[in-house]
Amino acid sequence: MEQSAPPRRITIVDVAEHANVSTTTVSKVLRNAYGVSPAMQAKVRKSMSDLGYRPHAAARGLRGRTYTIGLMLPDIRNPFFPEIIDGANEVLDATDYQILLGPARNVREIEHRVTEAMIDRSMDGLILIVPAATPTELEQTARAVPVVVVARHLRSTLLDTVVTDDVAGAALVVDHLADLGHRRIAHIAHAESQRHLVTTMPNTIRAEGYRQAMRARGLGDEIDVVATTYSKEGGYLGARQLLARSRRPTAIFAGADIAAMGALEAIADAGLSVPGDISVVGYDNTDFAALGGIGLTSVEQGGRQMGSDAARLLLERIDDRAKPSRLISLSPTLVVRRSSAPPPR
Amino acid sequence: MEQSAPPRRITIVDVAEHANVSTTTVSKVLRNAYGVSPAMQAKVRKSMSDLGYRPHAAARGLRGRTYTIGLMLPDIRNPFFPEIIDGANEVLDATDYQILLGPARNVREIEHRVTEAMIDRSMDGLILIVPAATPTELEQTARAVPVVVVARHLRSTLLDTVVTDDVAGAALVVDHLADLGHRRIAHIAHAESQRHLVTTMPNTIRAEGYRQAMRARGLGDEIDVVATTYSKEGGYLGARQLLARSRRPTAIFAGADIAAMGALEAIADAGLSVPGDISVVGYDNTDFAALGGIGLTSVEQGGRQMGSDAARLLLERIDDRAKPSRLISLSPTLVVRRSSAPPPR
DNA sequence: CTGAAAGCGCTAACAT
DNA sequence: ATGTTAGCGCTTTCAG
Numbered sequence A, B: 001m002e003q004s005a006p007p008r009r010i011t012i013v014d015v016a017e018h019a020n021v022s023t024t025t026v027s028k029v030l031r032n033a034y035g036v037s038p039a040m041q042a043k044v045r046k047s048m049s050d051l052g053y054r055p056h057a058a059a060r061g062l063r064g065r066t067y068t069i070g071l072m073l074p075d076i077r078n079p080f081f082p083e084i085i086d087g088a089n090e091v092l093d094a095t096d097y098q099i100l101l102g103p104a105r106n107v108r109e110i111e112h113r114v115t116e117a118m119i120d121r122s123m124d125g126l127i128l129i130v131p132a133a134t135p136t137e138l139e140q141t142a143r144a145v146p147v148v149v150v151a152r153h154l155r156s157t158l159l160d161t162v163v164t165d166d167v168a169g170a171a172l173v174v175d176h177l178a179d180l181g182h183r184r185i186a187h188i189a190h191a192e193s194q195r196h197l198v199t200t201m202p203n204t205i206r207a208e209g210y211r212q213a214m215r216a217r218g219l220g221d222e223i224d225v226v227a228t229t230y231s232k233e234g235g236y237l238g239a240r241q242l243l244a245r246s247r248r249p250t251a252i253f254a255g256a257d258i259a260a261m262g263a264l265e266a267i268a269d270a271g272l273s274v275p276g277d278i279s280v281v282g283y284d285n286t287d288f289a290a291l292g293g294i295g296l297t298s299v300e301q302g303g304r305q306m307g308s309d310a311a312r313l314l315l316e317r318i319d320d321r322a323k324p325s326r327l328i329s330l331s332p333t334l335v336v337r338r339s340s341a342p343p344p345r
Numbered sequence C: 001c002t003g004a005a006a007g008c009g010c011t012a013a014c015a016t
Numbered sequence D: 001a002t003g004t005t006a007g008c009g010c011t012t013t014c015a016g
Helices: A012-019 A023-031 A038-051 A057-063 A081-092 A108-120 A135-144 A166-179 A202-216 A232-243 A257-269 A303-319 B012-019 B023-031 B038-051 B057-063 B081-092 B108-120 B135-144 B166-179 B202-216 B232-243 B257-269 B303-319
Strands: A068-073 A098-103 A125-129 A147-150 A160-164 A185-190 A224-228 A251-254 A279-283 A297-300 A327-330 A333-335 B068-073 B098-103 B125-129 B147-150 B160-164 B185-190 B224-228 B251-254 B279-283 B297-300 B327-330 B333-335
Touching: A012 A023, A012 A038, A023 A038, A057 B057, A057 B108, A068 A081, A068 A108, A081 A098, A081 A125, A081 A303, A098 A108, A098 B108, A108 A125, A108 A135, A108 B057, A108 B098, A125 A135, A125 A303, A135 A147, A147 A303, A160 A166, A160 A303, A166 A185, A166 A202, A166 A251, A166 A279, A166 A297, A166 A333, A185 A202, A185 A232, A185 A257, A202 A224, A224 A232, A232 A251, A232 A257, A251 A257, A257 A279, A303 A327, B012 B023, B012 B038, B023 B038, B068 B081, B068 B108, B081 B098, B081 B125, B081 B303, B098 B108, B108 B125, B108 B135, B125 B135, B125 B303, B135 B147, B147 B303, B160 B166, B160 B303, B166 B185, B166 B202, B166 B251, B166 B279, B166 B297, B166 B333, B185 B202, B185 B232, B185 B257, B202 B224, B224 B232, B232 B251, B232 B257, B251 B257, B257 B279, B303 B327
Parallel strands: A068 A098, A068 A125, A125 A147, A147 A160, A160 A327, A185 A224, A185 A251, A251 A279, A279 A297, B068 B098, B068 B125, B125 B147, B147 B160, B160 B327, B185 B224, B185 B251, B251 B279, B279 B297
Antiparallel strands: A098 B098, A297 A333, B297 B333
């Protein structure tokens, strides 16, 4: 009942009084700024902990930094993104920066709203995971705040980028399956609604990589792509279409593990076995792929690495907005498990 | 190359000049505050859109609100949480509030750090999903900022709560399996490391509900709980232990769908079939449970509902911090699918 | 109904 | 090496 009024926050002024110094000195200690004697340092720090002082990030932001990094991701249901986030946290944990997540729920408008919200809250930098925005929009954002884009194949002087070589990743899959003797290798893709994004989105590049690799193996006539979405439902529906073909594929390459999950369901529902009747290969090598009975062959992108690289690039750009932009491209590897084997007969 | 200096932000002052009014008026329009004539309203709004003005949330926060709501969740890998988040967004989308997520990575210290970070960024309110903090700590937090706790069985005058009846949920499962003829019904629980939290955490209450229900059905002697974690790995390990029993259970009740997933893997690895050899029931009714081949019987908690209720409670508390606290308790239901059937023979 | 002016907690020139 | 002081963009008394 005693709805005790929220006790007034301890401010820099309280600390200054307690330590008998000026607020400037306290501020300097706070920022580890140059020009404070060790003695002062200690005295001020003592006052801070005595009083239980915590800097007010929002207020700091009005002049300097908020020590906040915004991470936009398309949705929170895709198990690949946590890897990236873990990677980013790995480097940020050691700093004063705090990550806050903004999921875009796979809607362009929401992505836009979230991104603006982050800027309006004066975050120090943004990590954008597979954003659906146009390159122009992204550069616009990058003009307002340091930005690192993850998993979009674009290059700009205004922002840094971290990607994996999706063409190579798709080729790994096709080559692996072709080496096993498969010819009818189908691909479940994520449909791209934005026409101008075709050259920069990982899903379209993965599909294109699949086509190239098929041709390179002399399997151009067997190219078979169904475009749904990278989701359990998408994989399920895609696989159902493929299984209904008169000449059924002997192998399915799903553009994402989460879609492979759906495909596995559809295959089971159809009374077929993996890999006996049909091989399945995923992409992302999420922990689900590794687990027990499934044993999904999948492409490892190095999500943690992408995340930590992104965080590092961002920190460096925050410290020096003028530094030349960088593009980090990681090479994928294939992790072979039980879901891929030679075709039947 | 033209590292054009980030164009200065449009502020309330620019708008005021453009509209030939004072900043006060602009501020009032911004907040829909009382005492501005319709004419003024229109004029100011026009200037705002002409200039592309966007309020600086961080600056607003220094005096009033930031229109930001922080949502802390234990981890982003559990597929149940997105439901809650969707529910919360459902009500918040219509407002000026923006949700930002802070994952705690299942570590108490990180949860604490995240929560403080949200307060320091002067968020207007916090939604805490299954926090691991003690009731005292939670009340402490609630003194600093409006708080709604989701999925902890606690009652406090300082904060609002949304829960489901976990005792009833566990009973639904036990009764269903017992009705099918099962006697050796085992439970995979999430171990509680914090002793004092035993009475308020959903996992412990679910386990206790299981015990009660078993006794009520005269199956007290068959009670069998393995405590691992609510995760794929936890379910896998738990099921392996259970399958190794000399008298193997004929049914497994996993405290969360994600653990049930692991259990299903372990059962498949052991060469057993579901539900032929063993029945499996989950909790949370995540979309994974519904999908295709799996068809997992599971307890529906109404995650979306929990999320939207939480958001509503929070908005109301933000508007009136003195209003009496409320506890919303939802009743779970059982969704029966193919993974549960009568025991063998 | 509208405006002037004093902060919110902190940083960054600019003194001293 | 330390202190004074003017803002950052906005809200909010308090006058008019």
